[in-house]
Amino acid sequence: MDQEMDSAVERQKPRLRARLDYAAREWRVLQVHWRILLVTASVFSTSLFSEKETPMRYRLLGNSGLRVSEAALGTMTFGDEWGWGSAKDEARKVYDVFREAGGNFIDTANFYTSGTSESFLGEFMKDHRQSVVMASKYSMAAPGIDPNAAGNHRKSMMQAMEASLKRLQTDYIDLYWGSPFVGLQIEYSLIERTVERELVPVAKALNLGFTAWSPLARGMLTGKYHGHGSSEDGRMNNNLMKDFMPEQQRTERVVAAVKAVSDQTGRSMAQVALAWLRYRPVPVIPIIGARKLSQLHDNLASFDVSLSAEQVKTLDEASRIDLGFPYHLYEKESVRAIAYGGMREQILA
Numbered sequence: 001m002d003q004e005m006d007s008a009v010e011r012q013k014p015r016l017r018a019r020l021d022y023a024a025r026e027w028r029v030l031q032v033h034w035r036i037l038l039v040t041a042s043v044f045s046t047s048l049f050s051e052k053e054t055p056m057r058y059r060l061l062g063n064s065g066l067r068v069s070e071a072a073l074g075t076m077t078f079g080d081e082w083g084w085g086s087a088k089d090e091a092r093k094v095y096d097v098f099r100e101a102g103g104n105f106i107d108t109a110n111f112y113t114s115g116t117s118e119s120f121l122g123e124f125m126k127d128h129r130q131s132v133v134m135a136s137k138y139s140m141a142a143p144g145i146d147p148n149a150a151g152n153h154r155k156s157m158m159q160a161m162e163a164s165l166k167r168l169q170t171d172y173i174d175l176y177w178g179s180p181f182v183g184l185q186i187e188y189s190l191i192e193r194t195v196e197r198e199l200v201p202v203a204k205a206l207n208l209g210f211t212a213w214s215p216l217a218r219g220m221l222t223g224k225y226h227g228h229g230s231s232e233d234g235r236m237n238n239n240l241m242k243d244f245m246p247e248q249q250r251t252e253r254v255v256a257a258v259k260a261v262s263d264q265t266g267r268s269m270a271q272v273a274l275a276w277l278r279y280r281p282v283p284v285i286p287i288i289g290a291r292k293l294s295q296l297h298d299n300l301a302s303f304d305v306s307l308s309a310e311q312v313k314t315l316d317e318a319s320r321i322d323l324g325f326p327y328h329l330y331e332k333e334s335v336r337a338i339a340y341g342g343m344r345e346q347i348l349a
Contacts, residue, residue, distance in 0.1 A: 055303070056102025059283055061133075062209035064182040066174065068105035068133050070303065072211055073098045074289030075108045079116030086291050088120060093293045095124045101300050105133045107185070107211070107287050110160045111140035115167055122169035135175035136164050137185075152178065183209030188284065190254050190273055190319040191217035191246050197323050204282045212277060215286035217246065221273035223262075226255045250319075257318030261311045267301075272315075274302035279312045 058067045077084075078091040086094065106125075108117045118136065125132050138160030141149035148155050157178075165171060177185055184203050186195050189212065203210045216222055255269075262269045277284040290296035307315075329335055336344050 055300075056104075057303075058104075059209075059285060061175070061285075062182040063207055064175070064209065066133055068209075068285065069103040070285060071103060071300070072105040072107045072135070072285055072287045073103055074213060074287035075106065075117045075121060076112045077289050077291040078108075078120045079113030081113045081116055084291070085113055090292065091120050092124060094290050094296050095121075097293060097296055098300075099128075104131060105135070105285070107135045107213075109137045109140065110164050111142075114142070115163070118164055118167035122167055126169050129170055133174045134168065134170070135177060135185075136168070136173050137177040138164075139178075181208075183211060185211045185213060185287070187214050188212035188277070189215050189217045189221060190258065190276060190315060191220055191251060193319055193321045196321065197327070200280070200282060209285065210282050211285045211287055213287045213289075215277060215288065216270055216273055217251075220246065220251060220255065221258055221269060223255060223259060223269040226252065254315075254319045257314050261307070261314060264311065265305065265307070267305050268298055270295075270298055271302040271305050272307070274299060275305035275307055276312065276315050279307060 056069045056071070059070055060066070061068045073095070075091075075095075077086050078095075079085045080087055085091075106121060108121055110118065112118070121134070125134070138157050139150060139152050141156075149159075150156060161173070161176070164173065175183070177183075184199060186199055188195055188200075188210075192214070200210070202208065219225065258269045258272050261272045265272060267275075274286055274288070277286055288296065288299040290299060330339070340347060
């Protein structure tokens with residue numbers, strides 16, 4: 001009996017060795033896969049999801065569902081046809097740095113630099129179009145003999161859209177300003193606050209996305225036109241821009257306040273002016289239109305600038321506007337008493 005058992009065990013040894021060898025090989029494969037998994041997880045945690053690599057945050061644009069970066073890249077400066085824009089190489093650098101910072105919201109128009117802005121963007125984004133939220137607009141055209149070349153009507157829109165799609169090298173535009181009505185793109189800055197009379201309250205009431213063009217008032221808020229930096233190549237020195245110069249006395253008062261806060265915080269005047277927009281009653285997405293790479297870096301740094309309540313008050317008071325009727329009427333205590341039956345302070349609205 002013992003001999004038969006020994007013989008059976010001997011016959012099973014090759015099969016047992018084969019199974020052990022197979023198990024050992026599988027264990028080595030699992031170890032390799034585990035190391036790959038650990039390395040991949042490390043790459044994702046330290047690079048792809050690193051705040052340092054992607055400092056940008058994102059907002060919902062009104063009721064559209066679109067998630068857009070907290071700053072939009074304005075590209076009216078892409079192209080030098082108007083005498084103060086960026087050549088292609090510099091425009092590409094600006095675009096790439098904005099994208100590397102996490103920016104995905106790009107704003108252009110059919111009219112910008114005679115179409116060059118859209119042409120540059122079509123080339124820049126062609127290998128990653130799906131990750132860009134592209135906004136464009138129409139209704140503008142150079143002076144000519146066609147009365148329908150410009151305007152807000154269907155013919156103008158269709159012609160402008162078809163031309164924009166060709167220049168952008170795409171078959172869709174994510175946001176075409178004016179249709180559907182999901183957001184506002186308006187001038188807003190410490191210099192231009194008159195939109196607070198009606199348009200800001202409308203955006204708040206209807207939950208509209210709010211994008212602000214010229215948030216630095218065409219460079220006025222950087223201080224370069226008031227002795228705080230070089231203005232030699234500033235666009236406001238161009239004869240075509242003279243009609244856009246703001247009222248001098250108020251501008252000087254606002255610029256002085258921005259300079260004071262800049263000195264207190266140790267941050268540039270541009271960064272202070274952009275940071276102020278984050279303290280508005282509605283979320284504001286500034287459209288930063290950098291012509292140089294250095295300007296873009298400076299603008300992006302504004303998103304980690306914090307202002308104290310006193311500093312915001314300083315800027316608010318220096319730039320305050322006359323809201324007019326009916327705001328002045330409702331500021332009177334006697335009117336508020338009648339309108340709310342003497343209960344305004346107890347009404348949580």
